Amino acid sequence: QVHLQQWGAGLLKPAETLSLTCGVYGGSPRFYSWNWIRQPPGRGLEWIGTISYSGSTTYSPSLKSRVTLSLDTSNDRLSLRLHSVTAADTALYYCARGTVNLNFYMDVWGTGTTVKVSS
Amino acid sequence: QSVLTQPPSVSGAPGQKVTISCTGTISNIESGNDVHWYQQLPGAAPRLLISHNDNRPSGVPERFSGSNSGTSASLAISGLQAEDEAEYFCQSFDTGLSAPIFGGGTQLTVL
Numbered sequence: 001q002v003h004l005q006q007w008g009a010g011l012l013k014p015a016e017t018l019s020l021t022c023g024v025y026g027g028s029p030r031f032y033s034w035n036w037i038r039q040p041p042g043r044g045l046e047w048i049g050t051i052s053y054s055g056s057t058t059y060s061p062s063l064k065s066r067v068t069l070s071l072d073t074s075n076d077r078l079s080l081r082l083h084s085v086t087a088a089d090t091a092l093y094y095c096a097r098g099t100v101n102l103n104f105y106m107d108v109w110g111t112g113t114t115v116k117v118s119s
Numbered sequence: 120q121s122v123l124t125q126p127p128s129v130s131g132a133p134g135q136k137v138t139i140s141c142t143g144t145i146s147n148i149e150s151g152n153d154v155h156w157y158q159q160l161p162g163a164a165p166r167l168l169i170s171h172n173d174n175r176p177s178g179v180p181e182r183f184s185g186s187n188s189g190t191s192a193s194l195a196i197s198g199l200q201a202e203d204e205a206e207y208f209c210q211s212f213d214t215g216l217s218a219p220i221f222g223g224g225t226q227l228t229v230l
Contacts, residue, residue, distance in 0.1 A: 037165075044121055045157075045165065045208055045221040060218055094164055103212035104219065105155040107176065109164040 002027035004095050004110035008080075012089075012117045018082040022095030022110050029053055029076050033098040035106055036069065036080045038091040046091075050098065051078065085117045122147065123209055123222035130228040136197040139225045141209035143191065147220060148211055154192035155210045156185055158203075159224075165208065169194060196227070204229045 008020035022034075036048040049059040051069040059067050068081040078095055093113045096106035124142040131137040141154055148154060153172050157165035167176055169185035172192065182203075184195045192211075196203055209222040 044223045045210075047219045047221070058218075061216060096165075103153050103171075105167060105170045105210065106157075106165075107167045107170075109166070112164050 002097065002108050004097065004108060006093070006095055006110040006113045008093075008113055008115075010114055010116060012085050012115065014086055014117060014119055015084055016117075018080070018085050018089065018093075018115055018117075020080045020093055020095075020113055020115075022078040022080075024076040024078070024097075029071065029073070029078075029097075031100065033100050033104055034069075034071060034078050035096045035098045035104075036078075037094045037096055037106070038089075039094070039112075040088075040091040048080065048082075048093075050104075052100065087117050089115065090117050091115060121223035122213055122216070122220040123211060125207075125209060125222035125225045127223070128226045128228065130230055131196075131199045132230045133199050133201065135199050136195060137199060137227065139194045139196075139207050139209075139227070141192040141194070141211075141222050143211060146215035147213045148187070148192060149190055150214055151189065152212045152214070154185070154187050156183075156192075156194045157208045157210065159206045159208065161205070168207070199229050201229050203227060 005023045066083045070079045095110040097108040098104040098106045156169040158168045159165045172187040173185045206224045213220045
């Protein structure tokens with residue numbers, strides 16, 4: 001049974017870089033897409049970006065200039081970096097396994113990491 | 120403001136049936152893109168409930184069903200149970216944005 005474990009800094013100051021990692025355990029990341037989703041307090045879900053096993057990436061148009069996703073296949077770890085954060089980036093961040101088609105769905109989710117941006 | 124529109128809340132008594140709608144535009148649902156549904160229990164990560172309009176993953180009770188008319192999608196929950204009290208999100212793909220999109224979420228209250 002695949003499960004995803006997340007970790008990373010939960011409190012940032014404006015202009016800093018958010019950095020989160022997601023470990024994939026109990027299964028190979030091959031044949032899936034790997035996604036980051038965030039949920040601001042009391043609000044809905046927002047897609048951040050997707051990385052394939054081969055390393056190709058797609059990003060949300062609204063975050064594209066600040067986001068970098070990577071996948072280390074040697075230890076099955078995904079990483080999210082979001083530069084120049086502001087209070088608007090305060091949210092619960094999830095990694096999630098997805099299917100590989102264009103209209104993919106996500107069937108395994110990490111437990112989430114709360115990130116707060118505050119001066 | 121979400122690209123897909125869901126009612127903010129629905130409610131029903133135990134045993135009843137409720138339906139949650141998900142309305143899109145010509146860039147997503149109306150262009151034939153499938154809809155997926157997730158359940159988010161309080162304090163938990165989202166859980167896949169329905170994929171590709173009407174497919175139920177193993178482990179999801181038959182009480183949950185999905186449909187897509189081409190102009191909007193719906194999630195139906197029959198035989199409501201207290202444990203169904205959660206937030207429900209729809210997801211599709213927006214061809215114009217070239218990105219997956221979500222509804223704003225619907226809070227289900229079991230009376």
